Amino acid sequence: MTETDGPHAARYDAILADSRYQRLVQRRGRFTWLLTILMLAVYFGYVLLIAFDKAALARPIGSGFTSIGIPIGIGVILFAIVLTGLYVRRANREFDPLVRALQDEGKA
Amino acid sequence: MKLRPAAFAPVPILFAAPAHAAGTAAGEPINWPAIAMFAAFIALTLAITRWAARRTRTASDFYTAGGSITGFQNGLAIAGDYMSAASFLGISAQIFADGYDGLIYSIGFLVGWPIILFLMAERLRNLGHYTFADVASFRFAQPPVRSFAALSTLSVVLFYLIAQMVGAGQLIRLLFGMPYSYAVVIVGVMMTLYVLFGGMIATTWVQIIKAVLLLGCATFMALAVLAQFGFSPEALFARAVQVKTDLAAATGLGAAEAAERGRSIMGPGNFIRDPISAISFGMALMFGTAGLPHILMRFFTVPNARQARISVLWATGWIGYFYILTFIIGFGAIALVATDPGFLDPAGGLRGGGNMAAVHLADAIGGNLFLGFVSAVAFATILAVVAGLTLAGASAVSHDVYATVLRKGAADQADELRVSRRTVLVLATIAVLLGILFEKTNVAFMVSLAFALAASGNFPVLILSLLWKGCTTRGVVAGGTAGVVLALVLTILSPAIWVNIVGQEAAIFPYSSPAIFSMPIAFFTIWLVSLLDRSPRAEIDRAGYLHQRIRAETGIGATEASRH
Numbered sequence: 001m002t003e004t005d006g007p008h009a010a011r012y013d014a015i016l017a018d019s020r021y022q023r024l025v026q027r028r029g030r031f032t033w034l035l036t037i038l039m040l041a042v043y044f045g046y047v048l049l050i051a052f053d054k055a056a057l058a059r060p061i062g063s064g065f066t067s068i069g070i071p072i073g074i075g076v077i078l079f080a081i082v083l084t085g086l087y088v089r090r091a092n093r094e095f096d097p098l099v100r101a102l103q104d105e106g107k108a
Numbered sequence: 109m110k111l112r113p114a115a116f117a118p119v120p121i122l123f124a125a126p127a128h129a130a131g132t133a134a135g136e137p138i139n140w141p142a143i144a145m146f147a148a149f150i151a152l153t154l155a156i157t158r159w160a161a162r163r164t165r166t167a168s169d170f171y172t173a174g175g176s177i178t179g180f181q182n183g184l185a186i187a188g189d190y191m192s193a194a195s196f197l198g199i200s201a202q203i204f205a206d207g208y209d210g211l212i213y214s215i216g217f218l219v220g221w222p223i224i225l226f227l228m229a230e231r232l233r234n235l236g237h238y239t240f241a242d243v244a245s246f247r248f249a250q251p252p253v254r255s256f257a258a259l260s261t262l263s264v265v266l267f268y269l270i271a272q273m274v275g276a277g278q279l280i281r282l283l284f285g286m287p288y289s290y291a292v293v294i295v296g297v298m299m300t301l302y303v304l305f306g307g308m309i310a311t312t313w314v315q316i317i318k319a320v321l322l323l324g325c326a327t328f329m330a331l332a333v334l335a336q337f338g339f340s341p342e343a344l345f346a347r348a349v350q351v352k353t354d355l356a357a358a359t360g361l362g363a364a365e366a367a368e369r370g371r372s373i374m375g376p377g378n379f380i381r382d383p384i385s386a387i388s389f390g391m392a393l394m395f396g397t398a399g400l401p402h403i404l405m406r407f408f409t410v411p412n413a414r415q416a417r418i419s420v421l422w423a424t425g426w427i428g429y430f431y432i433l434t435f436i437i438g439f440g441a442i443a444l445v446a447t448d449p450g451f452l453d454p455a456g457g458l459r460g461g462g463n464m465a466a467v468h469l470a471d472a473i474g475g476n477l478f479l480g481f482v483s484a485v486a487f488a489t490i491l492a493v494v495a496g497l498t499l500a501g502a503s504a505v506s507h508d509v510y511a512t513v514l515r516k517g518a519a520d521q522a523d524e525l526r527v528s529r530r531t532v533l534v535l536a537t538i539a540v541l542l543g544i545l546f547e548k549t550n551v552a553f554m555v556s557l558a559f560a561l562a563a564s565g566n567f568p569v570l571i572l573s574l575l576w577k578g579c580t581t582r583g584v585v586a587g588g589t590a591g592v593v594l595a596l597v598l599t600i601l602s603p604a605i606w607v608n609i610v611g612q613e614a615a616i617f618p619y620s621s622p623a624i625f626s627m628p629i630a631f632f633t634i635w636l637v638s639l640l641d642r643s644p645r646a647e648i649d650r651a652g653y654l655h656q657r658i659r660a661e662t663g664i665g666a667t668e669a670s671r672h
Contacts, residue, residue, distance in 0.1 A: 012655050015664065025661055032226040039226075043219045043394060044387070050212060050376045051386035057208075058375020065345040067374035073211045074435075076219070077428045083222050088421045096414060102662050 015102055024098040031090060035083050046076050142283055142480035149484045150298065153314045153491070157302050160310035167521040170307035170528065171238040171503050172408040177312055179415035183422020185312045186406050188319035190217065190423070191430050192272075192493050196322065197279075197466050197486060199431070203438025204446070204458075204465035207348070207373025210438050214431035216390055220397025221427065225420040228398060230413035231574050231660040239500075240404040241508045244569050247652030248581040249645055251513045256585050258504040258513075260565040260592050261401040264558050265501040266542075268400075269494065269535070271554035273543030276490040283483050289544050295494065296540035302495040303502070303532050308409060311495045318488045323426065325482055326433040329466070332473040333440030341436075348373060348442040355446065373442070388624035395627060396559030399566030402500035413663050441465040444472050498539070502531040556621065557599050564591035564626035572634050574660065577653040580646040583638030591630025598622035 015021050049057060057069030168174050177185065195217065203210035236242035241257030273292055280291035302310050337343040353370025361369065397403065407416045445451050445458070451468045453459050458468060470482040506528035511519040519527075546554075569588040572579045599605065601617035638646070659665045 011664070012658050015658055015662065016654065021658070021662070025657075028661070036223060036226045039219060039222045043215070044390060046215065047386055047390035048383075051383035054376040058372070060371075060374065064342050065349050065371075065374060066342050067208070069208055069375050070211075070345075073208075073215055074432060076215050077431060080219050080222050081424050081428045084225055084421050084424045087222075087225060088417055091417055092414070099413075099662050103664055 014105075018102060018105070020098050021102055024095060024102070028091070028095050032087070035087055039080065039083055042076060042079055046072065141477050142483045145480040145484035146487060149488050152317070153298075153310075153488065154301065156313050156317070157306035157310040160306035160313060163309055164305075164307045167507075167524050167528075168237070169309060170525055171499070171507065172405070173308040173312050175409060175411050177409040177415075179410055179418030180422055181312070181316055182406055182410050182415065182419035183426065184319045185315040185409075186403065186419060186423035187426035187430070188315035188322070188489070189403060189406070189493060189496055190427050191319060191322055192489055195431075196326065196434065196489070197464070199434045200438040200441060200466040200469075201464075203435060204441045206377045207352075207439070207442070208375050209377045211431075211435055212376060213393075214434065216393030217397065218424065218428055218431060220394045221420060221424040223394065224398045224403075225417065225424070228404075228570065228574070229407055229416045229420050230663075232404060232407040233410065233413045233416040234660050234663040234666045235574075235656065236408055238405070238408060238507045239503045240401055240566065240570065241504065244566075244573050244584065246573070247656045248573070248584060248649055250517075252581055252585045254508040254512050256569075256588050257566070258508040260561070260569075260588060261504040261508075262501055263592065263596075264399075264401055264562050264566070265497050265504075265535075266538070267554045267558040267561065268402075269497050269501070269539045270542045270546050271558070272490055272494045272497065273539050274546055274554075276487065276494070277543060277547070279483075279487060279490070288547055292540055292543040295491065296536045296543070298491050299494040299498055300532060300536040302491070303498050304529055308499060311492065311499055312409060314488070315492045315496065318485065318492050319426065321485045322489060323430060325470075325485055326430060326437065329440070329469060329473055329482075330433040330436040333436055333444065333469070336440075336444065344436070344439055344443060345374065348439045351442055351446050382619070384624060385620045388619055388621040391627060392556070392560045392563050392621045392623035394563075395567045395623070396561075396563035399562030399570065400558070401504065401562075401566065402496045404566075404570075405496075405500050405503065412666075437466055437469060441469045445469050448472065494539075498532055498535050501535050502528045505531040557596075560595045560599060560621055560623050560626065561592055563623045564595040564630050565589075568627060568630040568634060572631065572638075576635075576638075577650060578638050579634060579653075580638040580641040580643075580649040582641045582643065582646065583634040583636075586637040587630045587632075587634030590633045591626050594629055595622045595626035598626060 057067065057072065059068050060066065061068055061071075164170050166174065195214075199210045199213055201210075202213065232240065232243050235246050239257070239261070241254050241261070244257050245253035273295060276295045277288050277292040280286055280294070281288050284291075302314060306314075334341070334344065337347065349370045351370075352373050353366050356369035357363065357366035406419070410416050410419055445465060445468045451459055451472070458464055467479060467482060467486075471479040474481075506524050510527045511517065511524045515523075565588045568591055569584050572587075573584055598617045599622055601615060602620060602622065603615040603618070604620065606612050606615045606617070
């Protein structure tokens with residue numbers, strides 16, 4: 001499956017040297033790792049709260065019955081959706097044109 | 109009947125539902141509207157299969173719907189795979205019993221999706237054709253890596269499949285009073301038909317339609333519940349706490365203690381016993397999602413990386429929305445069902461078991477007809493999930509083992525498809541037999557094992573082969589195998605099996621989920637073995653990384669390759 005010596009080898013070398021490719025890989029890499037770390041931090045922060053301080057989540061908001069854990073839990077769900085949305089938006093706007101340019105380059 | 113399984117494990121509620129409700133079917137009145145709905149639904153899905161069968165000509169059609177599914181459709185199909193009857197019945201049942209705890213599961217199931225999107229989805233689409241092994245073995249020696257991937261896929265699929273079969277069988281028995289083994293055979297025959305004739309096209313469309321119906325049902329139920337409380341969640345929670353307090357007081361507890369019991373549904377309960385188990389459980393849920401073969405396979409049904417990305421956004425949105433609805437439905441069941449004598453058996457428990465909470469709520473809201481509808485959707489859900497699982501297992505055998513390892517890529521499409529279809533028959537037979545054999549087993553445990561196996565084998569292998577240049581064939585095979593085997597052994601030594609099934613006094617492995625140990629061991633072994641690997645093959649493996657990376661990042665070479 002590796003195409004070290006395949007028909008694409010020459011094209012791959014050209015892409016490697018292309019500044020657009022380098023920009024794509026660098027920016028997207030930095031962005032995805034940032035988002036991944038954010039998601040891991042928020043989720044495992046929540047898990048650690050459950051593991052070590054359940055009472056904190058059970059505390060009611062004001063004098064009502066709704067506990068603070070409910071907005072926090074729903075918040076983690078919404079946070080996951082928002083992060084996904086942020087990535088898709090930036091990828092559609094910024095990364096896709098770079099990828100398309102690189103793909104077209106080879107066909108020309 | 110206690111809802112919570114004795115063993116704490118990921119997904120205890122997943123299919124704990126029917127499992128724990130077992131044995132209460134006798135004496136349930138036959139629900140004719142439900143049967144009519146079931147029949148209508150089965151007819152509809154068979155019609156889809158017929159339609160899809162005419163469009164299934166090539167191996168690519170069969171495995172991955174010819175890459176013709178759009179991002180939006182695939183998002184719904186993924187959500188359908190994920191919003192199983194288990195999450196619908198199971199999570200609402202968990203909330204019905206313990207309140208807040210159900211939300212912890214929902215969150216764990218959801219947060220794997222952003223990780224899949226950021227690190228895997230687009231790369232999978234750009235590198236693979238039919239199975240995740242295409243990706244895991246991209247730059248490695250094919251036979252060993254494919255063999256590992258096939259074994260790991262089959263073990264994950266099998267444990268998952270047994271759980272679904274047992275769950276489906278018990279759901280049908282519960283609703284229709286039909287003998288358990290008949291019910292399992294019916295499920296086996298149905299799923300074989302879908303997969304055999306309709307392949308991935310039928311499986312995907314059944315999944316999409318089911319997802320839409322389930323989302324519609326859940327939305328209607330949640331709105332109906334909220335409407336009863338003037339659209340004030342606070343009023344709903346207040347009523348639920350009141351109900352739980354009254355129930356606790358009725359068992360003879362003092363006022364203060366009863367009030368505390370009532371309040372306890374608003375925070376995390378004690379179902380996560382110790383911090384290690386909590387973290388391990390969180391890891392298995394989050395990373396297991398990113399290693400489930402039938403889920404990963406869905407990324408090959410879309411035409412390109414952009415559609416793969418969009419499908420994850422839709423899937424995450426729908427699944428998150430669905431879990432928020434489930435939360436409302438669970439609390440609604442406490443408020444509206446728990447005190448209604450019409451839904452209770454003489455002992456004060458729910459008719460048909462605590463896990464039928466959502467089904468009873470459907471009855472309370474929309475009467476017998478809506479109840480029939482909800483049950484039919486729940487059943488269709490299991491069928492669709494089972495079909496997807498079987499397809500993933502069959503592809504591992506025909507595409508990875510037969511076409512690539514045994515025939516060294518020289519098998520023609522017709523041969524490969526023939527093997528795949530035979531495998532479907534074999535898998536269905538095994539699943540039916542095991543489903544009957546494991547009738548009394550805690551099925552929740554099976555699903556939790558599937559998640560832990562996926563998090564400990566497929567996930568580390570995929571991540572390191574995608575992201576680390578130094579990764580080699582030997583490293584992947586050694587580390588992946590170590591992770592899967594360790595996860596399996598630790599689970600057997602954990603309280604769920606060692607104490608509850610083997611019958612020993614104390615568990616050798618005291619925690620309920622192995623992921624916190626088996627997953628890092630897998631990563632470490634891959635790293636160490638790759639690092640020490642001085643074989644000639646290792647040179648090729650490392651040299652192949654750059655080109656793999658270019659194709660993963662840009663998709664160049666992928667479109668040509670997928671048209672073979």
